[in-house]
Amino acid sequence: MKNKAYKWIVGLLAGSLLISPLLPVEVEAASQAAPSLSINGGTAQGGEVEIRGGRTYIAVQAASERLGFRVDYNRGSKLVTLLRPDTMLKMTLGRAEADIDGKRVKIGAAAFVENGQVYVPVQALASALKSKSGWKAEAKTVTLSDPGRYVIHSEGGQTVWVSFAKGDVYSLEAGAPKKLAGANVSGLDWGTVDVRALGSGSYLLSVGREYVASSQTVHNRFQFVVQKGKVTKQAHYRYSGMYNTDVFGPKTLPAQRAYVSDGRTVQVVGAGGRAAADYDLAKLTKQTGPFIVESVTADYLLVRAFDTLQPTVIDLNTGRSSLLYKTLLGQSERAEWDEVTTDVGERVLLQSRLRFVKQEGNRLDFTYKKIASGPDQFGREFKVSYTLKPS
Numbered sequence: 001m002k003n004k005a006y007k008w009i010v011g012l013l014a015g016s017l018l019i020s021p022l023l024p025v026e027v028e029a030a031s032q033a034a035p036s037l038s039i040n041g042g043t044a045q046g047g048e049v050e051i052r053g054g055r056t057y058i059a060v061q062a063a064s065e066r067l068g069f070r071v072d073y074n075r076g077s078k079l080v081t082l083l084r085p086d087t088m089l090k091m092t093l094g095r096a097e098a099d100i101d102g103k104r105v106k107i108g109a110a111a112f113v114e115n116g117q118v119y120v121p122v123q124a125l126a127s128a129l130k131s132k133s134g135w136k137a138e139a140k141t142v143t144l145s146d147p148g149r150y151v152i153h154s155e156g157g158q159t160v161w162v163s164f165a166k167g168d169v170y171s172l173e174a175g176a177p178k179k180l181a182g183a184n185v186s187g188l189d190w191g192t193v194d195v196r197a198l199g200s201g202s203y204l205l206s207v208g209r210e211y212v213a214s215s216q217t218v219h220n221r222f223q224f225v226v227q228k229g230k231v232t233k234q235a236h237y238r239y240s241g242m243y244n245t246d247v248f249g250p251k252t253l254p255a256q257r258a259y260v261s262d263g264r265t266v267q268v269v270g271a272g273g274r275a276a277a278d279y280d281l282a283k284l285t286k287q288t289g290p291f292i293v294e295s296v297t298a299d300y301l302l303v304r305a306f307d308t309l310q311p312t313v314i315d316l317n318t319g320r321s322s323l324l325y326k327t328l329l330g331q332s333e334r335a336e337w338d339e340v341t342t343d344v345g346e347r348v349l350l351q352s353r354l355r356f357v358k359q360e361g362n363r364l365d366f367t368y369k370k371i372a373s374g375p376d377q378f379g380r381e382f383k384v385s386y387t388l389k390p391s
Helices: 060-067 122-129 281-285 324-328 331-340 347-352
Strands: 036-039 042-045 049-052 055-059 070-074 079-084 087-092 097-100 103-106 112-114 117-121 133-136 141-144 150-155 158-163 168-173 176-184 192-199 202-213 216-227 230-241 259-261 265-269 275-280 291-296 300-305 311-315 320-323 355-360 363-369 381-387
Touching: 055 060, 055 122, 060 070, 060 079, 060 117, 060 122, 079 117, 087 122, 097 122, 117 122, 122 133, 122 141, 150 192, 158 192, 158 202, 176 216, 176 230, 216 259, 230 259, 230 265, 259 291, 265 291, 275 281, 281 291, 281 300, 281 311, 281 320, 311 324, 320 324, 324 331, 324 363, 324 381, 347 363
Parallel strands: 036 141
Antiparallel strands: 036 042, 049 055, 055 117, 070 079, 079 087, 087 097, 097 103, 112 117, 133 141, 150 158, 158 168, 168 176, 192 202, 202 216, 216 230, 259 265, 265 275, 291 300, 300 311, 311 320, 355 363, 363 381
């Protein structure tokens, strides 16, 4: 079956925006009705941006989300502190000056509180970032570039930063950012950051991105197990092909175990970051890797080999591996799939493959679409189920 041509449009969030410098940031009076702030191409607006006296201010929550700052506000002293690995900015409400990395700087604009939100001058952020800011009159937009391209994530008492400009990773240790030796995400120009606490000061850090380039979906993910500020385990996974998680991946997932995977092994991580199990996927499935790992639970693994993208269940209670289309479909349908199962460039076939829907007890439910020709057959969706052996 021939591949069908199609195009996907990709929007890249990362990258610096070159603009004409203009400090302080002053907005023309006629443009104050609907201001917006562009940070490396992403736009903050609405309640995130305020204009006062011709100057632009941003809410500190937006500064955290868009610039990777850890924010602390002391109501008693009215001191707001914005911290990230390359800079620290402190401002006292009502004072038109800032403390940037320990140096007092005149700003000409003061931080303030409105509707429970703390706002700081964009000029102060530009100074702290040693960056450029400016005004685009046609778009009624204040622009700010962030050379470090930091993202912050906090969860379970752990805080981490990732610089997508340098690939460096930092952890908050004793109130200060500490660079994690051995952790690097170079080659990943943007992405999401996730932290899963494992107890006893340890956590699993995942940094990754799924995007489309040249009609191929790219999965690029770095994982690190961190114990007491040190990387003890890591894995890098990369896939490029037709598999798109939103289209072909599980519709819902049961509780997932913490794990790291390079596409060839799955290493389950237990409490305190200790190794809990190690699975060689090629050995278990008798297939050629690498693999897309869709689900890791206490009872089973659900994976797809790159060369077929057909789902396989590995029952951890028995060690049994089942290539599902051979196990769950009838003989005539298996024969149809045997002829085309290695065609991983045909989107219609990929969308027809078995897809995990849900788990109820020991039963795993999947849906698929018929590929056999004939009246009322091709494209019809059916449900099949796989039953795990009880533990």
